Amino acid sequence: MDEKYFAQKIERKWQQRWNETGAFKVSKEDSKQKFYCLEMLPYPSGRLHMGHVRNYSIGDAISWYKRLKGFNVIHPIGWDSFGQPAEQAAIKQGVNPRDWTEDNIDQMRKQLQALGIGYDWSREVAAHRPDYYKFDQWFFLKMLEMGLAYRKDSEVNWCPKCETTLSNEQASGGACWRCGFQVEKSTRPQWFLKITEYAEQLLSDMDEIEEGWPENVLTMQRNWIGRSDGARVRFAVGGSDSSIEVFTTRIDTIYGANAIVVAPNHPIVFEFEDGLSEDIKAKIEEIRAEQALPVDYGVEVEKSGVDTGKTAINPFSGEELPIWVGNYVLMSYGTGAVMSVPAHDSRDHEFAVRYGLPIKAVVKPENDDAELPFSEYGVLVDSGDFSGLASKDAKERMASLAESEGFGAASTTFRLRDWGISRQRFWGAPIPIVYCQTCGEIGVPFEDLPVELPESAPFTGVGESPLAKVPEFYETNCPRCGEAARRETDTMDTFVDSCWYYFRYLDPKNENAPFSVDEAAYWMPVDLYIGGIDHAVMHLLYTRFWTKVMRDIGLVEFHEPVTRLLTQGMVVGESFYSKERECYVTADEVEISRAASGKIEKATLRETGGPVRLAVEKMGKSKLNGVDPDDMIAKYGSDAVRLFVMFAAPVENELVWQESGIEGAVRFLQRVWRFVFKWRDAVADSSADSSVEESAASRKLRQKTHQTIRKISESFENGQFNTPVASLMELSNAMHDFGVEPESATDSELFAVKESIKSLLLLMAPYAPHTSEELWAEVTGTDGILASGARYPEFDPEIAKDDEIEIPVQVNGKLRSRIYAAPGTDNSELERLALADEKIGEYTEGKEIRVIVVPNRLVNIVVKG
RNA sequence: GCCGGAGUGGCGAAAUUGGUAUACGCACCAGACUCAAAAUCUGGCGGGCUUUGCGCCCAUGACGGUUCGAGUCCGUCCUCCGGCACCA
Numbered sequence: 005m006d007e008k009y010f011a012q013k014i015e016r017k018w019q020q021r022w023n024e025t026g027a028f029k030v031s032k033e034d035s036k037q038k039f040y041c042l043e044m045l046p047y048p049s050g051r052l053h054m055g056h057v058r059n060y061s062i063g064d065a066i067s068w069y070k071r072l073k074g075f076n077v078i079h080p081i082g083w084d085s086f087g088q089p090a091e092q093a094a095i096k097q098g099v100n101p102r103d104w105t106e107d108n109i110d111q112m113r114k115q116l117q118a119l120g121i122g123y124d125w126s127r128e129v130a131a132h133r134p135d136y137y138k139f140d141q142w143f144f145l146k147m148l149e150m151g152l153a154y155r156k157d158s159e160v161n162w163c164p165k166c167e168t169t170l171s172n173e174q175a176s177g178g179a180c181w182r183c184g185f186q187v188e189k190s191t192r193p194q195w196f197l198k199i200t201e202y203a204e205q206l207l208s209d210m211d212e213i214e215e216g217w218p219e220n221v222l223t224m225q226r227n228w229i230g231r232s233d234g235a236r237v238r239f240a241v242g243g244s245d246s247s248i249e250v251f252t253t254r255i256d257t258i259y260g261a262n263a264i265v266v267a268p269n270h271p272i273v274f275e276f277e278d279g280l281s282e283d284i285k286a287k288i289e290e291i292r293a294e295q296a297l298p299v300d301y302g303v304e305v306e307k308s309g310v311d312t313g314k315t316a317i318n319p320f321s322g323e324e325l326p327i328w329v330g331n332y333v334l335m336s337y338g339t340g341a342v343m344s345v346p347a348h349d350s351r352d353h354e355f356a357v358r359y360g361l362p363i364k365a366v367v368k369p370e371n372d373d374a375e376l377p378f379s380e381y382g383v384l385v386d387s388g389d390f391s392g393l394a395s396k397d398a399k400e401r402m403a404s405l406a407e408s409e410g411f412g413a414a415s416t417t418f419r420l421r422d423w424g425i426s427r428q429r430f431w432g433a434p435i436p437i438v439y440c441q442t443c444g445e446i447g448v449p450f451e452d453l454p455v456e457l458p459e460s461a462p463f464t465g466v467g468e469s470p471l472a473k474v475p476e477f478y479e480t481n482c483p484r485c486g487e488a489a490r491r492e493t494d495t496m497d498t499f500v501d502s503c504w505y506y507f508r509y510l511d512p513k514n515e516n517a518p519f520s521v522d523e524a525a526y527w528m529p530v531d532l533y534i535g536g537i538d539h540a541v542m543h544l545l546y547t548r549f550w551t552k553v554m555r556d557i558g559l560v561e562f563h564e565p566v567t568r569l570l571t572q573g574m575v576v577g578e579s580f581y582s583k584e585r586e587c588y589v590t591a592d593e594v595e596i597s598r599a600a601s602g603k604i605e606k607a608t609l610r611e612t613g614g615p616v617r618l619a620v621e622k623m624g625k626s627k628l629n630g631v632d633p634d635d636m637i638a639k640y641g642s643d644a645v646r647l648f649v650m651f652a653a654p655v656e657n658e659l660v661w662q663e664s665g666i667e668g669a670v671r672f673l674q675r676v677w678r679f680v681f682k683w684r685d686a687v688a689d690s691s692a693d694s695s696v697e698e699s700a701a702s703r704k705l706r707q708k709t710h711q712t713i714r715k716i717s718e719s720f721e722n723g724q725f726n727t728p729v730a731s732l733m734e735l736s737n738a739m740h741d742f743g744v745e746p747e748s749a750t751d752s753e754l755f756a757v758k759e760s761i762k763s764l765l766l767l768m769a770p771y772a773p774h775t776s777e778e779l780w781a782e783v784t785g786t787d788g789i790l791a792s793g794a795r796y797p798e799f800d801p802e803i804a805k806d807d808e809i810e811i812p813v814q815v816n817g818k819l820r821s822r823i824y825a826a827p828g829t830d831n832s833e834l835e836r837l838a839l840a841d842e843k844i845g846e847y848t849e850g851k852e853i854r855v856i857v858v859p860n861r862l863v864n865i866v867v868k869g
Numbered sequence: 870g871c872c873g874g875a876g877u878g879g880c881g882a883a884a885u886u887g888g889u890a891u892a893c894g895c896a897c898c899a900g901a902c903u904c905a906a907a908a909u910c911u912g913g914c915g916g917g918c919u920u921u922g923c924g925c926c927c928a929u930g931a932c933g934g935u936u937c938g939a940g941u942c943c944g945u946c947c948u949c950c951g952g953c954a955c956c957a
Contacts (some may be wrong), residue, residue: 332955342957779880812889817938
């Protein structure tokens with residue numbers, strides 16, 4: 005073999021070999037402990053980006069580690085291949101979405117293979133293939149049976165110009181993303197999944213995953229589910245049999261209510277409407293229109309409303325309260341009606357001030373008056389029989405009074421809404437429903453699945469779903485009565501596909517069920533899931549929901565699908581903005597001058613010297629700061645790219661791509677390469693074992709080797725993947741500083757070198773598998789690490805032990821000297837050594853002292869006076 | 870506004886979970902090798918003082934506190950990042 009490190013050559017060689025031998029193929033083996041390492045499946049855009057590289061490098065490193073530790077590691081990949089971009093490509097370029105998607109998958113698969121990620125490719129799945137989405141439909145029908153899928157009228161964003169529905173993102177700011185036209189909300193029947201039925205479980209089961217999931221993700225989910233405990237209270241409408249129910253978390257403030265405020269679409273408003281004056285009706289319409297606009301985030305809307313002239317009776321005080329329609333009350337939360345308590349709620353306060361409504365304080369802080377609105381707990385005043393009670397007690401008593409009197413009860417409300425899955429799109433799993441004139445909505449029988457997408461459809465980008473323009477698709481017969489009927493032409497949200505894909509990996513060819521119960525029982529739950537924080541709520545909440553449904557169907561026995569979640573930070577790039585040209589420029593066009601310290605003093609444009617602003621931003625075409633993984637692999641090799649990505653930052657941090665950093669990774673690999681080749685022959689000829697007498701050099705090297713093994717194992721178990729690289733570099737440096745030449749090495753030295761090399765290669769394999777495999781083959785004369793069945797090295801605590809450790813000696817907490825002692829030296833001896841120290845003597849002489857000794861750690865001498 | 874998280878050299882970051890702050894890498898400086906460059910190797914690299922004694926002082930966003938001892942724990946504040954946002 006060539007003694008020069010040529011990454012691309014060995015990488016291709018090992019990728020080919022892994023592929024031929026099926027190195028990463030696994031199957032269920034009950035005798036072996038399993039480890040499921042999962043990365044979020046990519047959308048097949050056609051190009052891998054650095055974020056993917058980071059994601060998969062992390063996953064592969066952990067897979068390698070666990071595999072070398074003897075686990076049966078499953079490490080699969082697939083494609084989230086339904087979704088908008090394919091349909092856009094069809095509209096713009098006239099290509100078939102299927103062909104476009106398959107081509108992209110082929111390209112990206114090649115890229116992943118060039119990175120050398122160890123996937124079990126035999127388990128690959130893709131959402132757009134009928135054998136996969138058949139089971140999206142299967143699950144939908146199951147949920148229909150269970151009453152978890154239902155159809156109701158719901159609002160969608162609608163662009164009247166493009167005649168199409170838009171997602172919230174596409175309608176951001178109230179304008180169509182394509183034509184800029186004002187977006188409307190229109191109502192149409194859509195399919196929903198009852199995730200709200202599982203709200204309480206989704207919340208309480210978080211206890212099970214608390215240890216393994218990042219705090220911020222759990223918090224985000226908790227907020228999203230938004231449990232809020234309060235009470236419902238019914239207010240009778242004056243001069244009518246009707247009533248209005250409000251939800252409140254502060255029933256204790258009810259004596260301070262000055263009005264009932266309802267959403268403009270509240271049923272009571274429609275009941276009143278005929279009797280209302282034109283002015284009032286017009287104002288209500290205005291509020292309806294305002295609420296129908298997509299929410300413009302970050303803009304605070306001024307509260308407004310109108311008095312309907314009707315009144316309601318406060319069941320506690322008997323007071324008559326005006327009924328208002330308010331723009332700040334939403335029909336979609338709680339009961340769509342609130343009791344307005346301006347003294348104790350900031351929104352009600354704002355509303356009352358604007359319209360001059362009375363403000364009556366009924367809760368006071370323990371001592372002192374508070375400024376209104378005062379929304380904390382306190383003691384009730386002016387609240388009838390409840391005056392004098394603390395808020396907490398009052399809440400309980402008032403709720404139970406309401407219940408016994410029949411006008412209310414304690415109640416819990418969630419913010420979580422049911423999941424609308426209907427999309428007026430082509431490139432998604434068809435919703436398996438048939439609409440029959442006589443029988444109504446009928447689920448397609450299981451045996452008729454999949455409901456396949458047609459080969460193609462008119463992709464115009466306007467009007468309804470393209471499927472609604474394909475009669476061969478929608479014209480069908482009712483599965484029940486056989487009469488002519490029409491198929492549902494909406495497809496499912498792509499988030500459905502990603503809810504259960506990692507169960508399908510376990511049994512990807514199964515035609516009769518989404519997956520085998522046995523396979524899932526062995527492999528699940530996922531031991532480690534790695535992906536972007538952007539999926540903290542949507543995907544990760546949906547998939548938790550799906551798992552609970554699967555449990556209720558009887559497919560699995562656990563509640564939570566993912567034991568540990570790792571959210572990786574973004575990969576960002578340095579961008580250069582020229583003020584003169586008013587555009588981004590490439591790094592090559594920029595001249596950076598540094599001060600002696602290395603600090604950047606100024607950045608200027610090469611040709612004109614004009615100033616350039618440096619920024620670290622998300623990579624993007626327009627910013628000219630994107631980095632193409634293929635280019636990097638071609639230039640430095642995949643091992644170097646992966647090593648750098650792992651080393652540059654802790655996984656959850658943002659990672660700034662810097663080419664000089666990757667050069668450091670290459671340098672390290674080359675250093676290892678050179679060292680191994682320098683010693684290869686000497687080491688290969690030696691048969692020395694550890695029993696021979698050690699020299700000082702070999703003792704030191706063995707110690708470092710074993711310490712490194714210990715340290716890296718600990719880091720991996722703690723979920724730290726950047727510091728092991730530093731440890732590898734330290735070991736490599738120690739090898740480099742060994743100070744003995746192969747020609748003159750003794751047996752013990754050869755043994756120590758061989759041990760250090762073999763350990764280093766195994767420890768390095770998770771980061772730079774190709775190089776490790778190649779060098780392992782060179783040193784051991786085998787076919788590489790995987791083929792030789794090598795295991796992760798074990799450390800020997802005896803060898804790793806320091807002969808002598810440095811123990812700092814402090815005086816009053818300040819470092820003054822150091823002493824040296826064997827580890828485990830007892831406290832009195834350490835104290836004696838410290839006090840005998842010359843420098844310490846200067847501080848302690850003739851003083852009253854107290855000595856604190858921390859074994860193996862330090863000695864602190866407290867000198868009084 | 871509410872809820873989270875984070876502030877350590879010129880930069881990315883370490884710190885055995887309360888025990889020698891700045892490991893490892895990048896950048897930078899100096900030297901060796903070289904006709905030269907690259908590569909490689911050697912040394913230096915938080916700031917200040919310095920009688921050059923590896924000696925002292927100051928440094929982990931700021932100010933307090935607890936402790937023999939605080940980057941780490943507690944309190945107050947400042948800054949930045951992320952999420953949610955009229956949620957009753």
